[in-house]
Amino acid sequence: MWKSLNGIVLSVCAGMVVGLPATAGEPTTAIAFEERAFSAGILFRHVQLAGRPWAVYGTGGVAADFNNDGWTDLYVIGGGDTYDALFINQGINPSTQRVWFADKSRDWGVRTRHYGYGGSAADYDNDGDLDLFVTSYGDPSSGERNGQHKLYRNDLLPDGSRVFTDVAAQAGVHQMLPGEAVGLGSAWGDPDLDGDLDLYVSGYPQDLVGNRMFRNNADGTFTDVTNFWGLNFTGVSGFVPGFVDMSRNGRPDLLLVADTGTSCYFVNKGLNEQGVPEFADRTALVDDLTTANGMGSAVGDLNKDGRLDWYVSSIYWDSTNGPGNLLMMQNQDRTFTNVAYETGVADGRWGWGVLMTDFDHDRDLDLAEVNGWPVTFANQPPQLFEQTGPMAFSNVYQESGFNTISEGRGLVNADFDNDGDQDMVVFNVGQFLNYYENQLLTPGQPVPADRNWLRIDLDTQARDSLPPMGMHAAIVVSAGGEEQLLSIDGGFNMCSQGEIGAHVGLGDATRADWVRIEWMDGSNTTILDVDANRVLTVRATAHAADLNNDGVLDLADVYELVERFMAGSLTADVNGNGLLENNDLTRFVDQFLGR
Numbered sequence: 001m002w003k004s005l006n007g008i009v010l011s012v013c014a015g016m017v018v019g020l021p022a023t024a025g026e027p028t029t030a031i032a033f034e035e036r037a038f039s040a041g042i043l044f045r046h047v048q049l050a051g052r053p054w055a056v057y058g059t060g061g062v063a064a065d066f067n068n069d070g071w072t073d074l075y076v077i078g079g080g081d082t083y084d085a086l087f088i089n090q091g092i093n094p095s096t097q098r099v100w101f102a103d104k105s106r107d108w109g110v111r112t113r114h115y116g117y118g119g120s121a122a123d124y125d126n127d128g129d130l131d132l133f134v135t136s137y138g139d140p141s142s143g144e145r146n147g148q149h150k151l152y153r154n155d156l157l158p159d160g161s162r163v164f165t166d167v168a169a170q171a172g173v174h175q176m177l178p179g180e181a182v183g184l185g186s187a188w189g190d191p192d193l194d195g196d197l198d199l200y201v202s203g204y205p206q207d208l209v210g211n212r213m214f215r216n217n218a219d220g221t222f223t224d225v226t227n228f229w230g231l232n233f234t235g236v237s238g239f240v241p242g243f244v245d246m247s248r249n250g251r252p253d254l255l256l257v258a259d260t261g262t263s264c265y266f267v268n269k270g271l272n273e274q275g276v277p278e279f280a281d282r283t284a285l286v287d288d289l290t291t292a293n294g295m296g297s298a299v300g301d302l303n304k305d306g307r308l309d310w311y312v313s314s315i316y317w318d319s320t321n322g323p324g325n326l327l328m329m330q331n332q333d334r335t336f337t338n339v340a341y342e343t344g345v346a347d348g349r350w351g352w353g354v355l356m357t358d359f360d361h362d363r364d365l366d367l368a369e370v371n372g373w374p375v376t377f378a379n380q381p382p383q384l385f386e387q388t389g390p391m392a393f394s395n396v397y398q399e400s401g402f403n404t405i406s407e408g409r410g411l412v413n414a415d416f417d418n419d420g421d422q423d424m425v426v427f428n429v430g431q432f433l434n435y436y437e438n439q440l441l442t443p444g445q446p447v448p449a450d451r452n453w454l455r456i457d458l459d460t461q462a463r464d465s466l467p468p469m470g471m472h473a474a475i476v477v478s479a480g481g482e483e484q485l486l487s488i489d490g491g492f493n494m495c496s497q498g499e500i501g502a503h504v505g506l507g508d509a510t511r512a513d514w515v516r517i518e519w520m521d522g523s524n525t526t527i528l529d530v531d532a533n534r535v536l537t538v539r540a541t542a543h544a545a546d547l548n549n550d551g552v553l554d555l556a557d558v559y560e561l562v563e564r565f566m567a568g569s570l571t572a573d574v575n576g577n578g579l580l581e582n583n584d585l586t587r588f589v590d591q592f593l594g595r
Contacts, residue, residue: 058411060495118495189243202238313351353411370408410496414592
């Protein structure tokens, strides 16, 4: 029957093709920040006892909506002589009309004092809320020791409140190597394509196999599969790992930013016959990667060519005019070319955390970077490279207000006040953190005509084959005559993590013509005519071919596809190439039949 149906559908709809809109120019807007950590209630000073491991290297935290109330919260690591804090977002204060926070670390069970370094968040147990992983070396009472990493499971209590429960030991992620206190950065991803999130933890000592891969067993436990997955190596001083589907082929790759020229790029070649992902070391494809003292990492499509690019912070020595930061543009053949010098973003002093986002909503990505190092690079301001034209950047840190001189390490972005623009938090070593509120938009006020925006959140609860929150999905937004590529990569950064959803500036476009979600299982969802200045939540259906989303695969889904196709609607673009063609029909039939 289905063979006949396939032939009927193809014959009825053959030859119908819908093209994509052409690109156009873009407006520009100014960037302005206000530092208001004190007035927002997040007055927090990091103090780490002298002599502790990697004390000067980093401190960080995580921006995430831990209680699912629609407001982004902030977890901050104290460092040993200060208790960790969990600032729960209280929304807009009626008296000030600004966002404010309250420290609920004691209520949530995370008011601990320990030698912490970095954190990351993910829904590892796929129950709909974000859990928290923190690298740690013990506490001042017992001193540095192994086996102290923390995995805080987010638990909903009967009274509706929440608490974090440390389950690292029973989950098997409390340590990396027996007898060795190792662990700095961490990141979550689904490289084995089984629909749950695995954990990668980077480790600094070069003489150890200190960068470890933990597979999620889907029962609350993890297994160290570093050797089994071919990721056992020494000589890599790992700082920042991250999983990103760089080639948009449904296989997340591993980007490992590391110190002293040891950064790596591992391409995911897919699953072997045993269902194990095979990684190939393709570091040589990334121009100048081995020249960097790599410390910060950010990914995005800077030149809007439909390919993800990679920014890595490093050290710029005046005496040698380099080597400096790397801005690596992905080429059509999947190699990368470093254009940091040509674009003016190589000199970030002693760089640490970096961000790549559209701060001014002019439909292109800007770069932010924090830096500092005792004595050699002390009293250096952060950097903010605004993209003022196609791949032309101007450092506007001073006039933008992003200019507090500090020992910056971690850096996160999030829309903390829910006004539509991206705010930032800087985590400083031995100093108070900085909360920079983006002044582009104001909570409760109309959005100016040239500053429109869109936020896209993904919900994959209904489809077991997809990782939580749509991790690794690619999103293409068509607005204002051009397309922008976004990636759900988990917001990984130097010892910190920003919010997971996707944010895009739309400039003077009051709507997106269409938004396409490229899910990790190869299916696609296209939404048409999306109004600007809103949060768009896209929910994956239980099955890719369930077009009418009624939970049943039947002829009604077939009729739905034919109706869309005949109407020339891009919602029938099953293969996600932006066209309506015969292949969409055959692809749908394959999905329907589970082929």
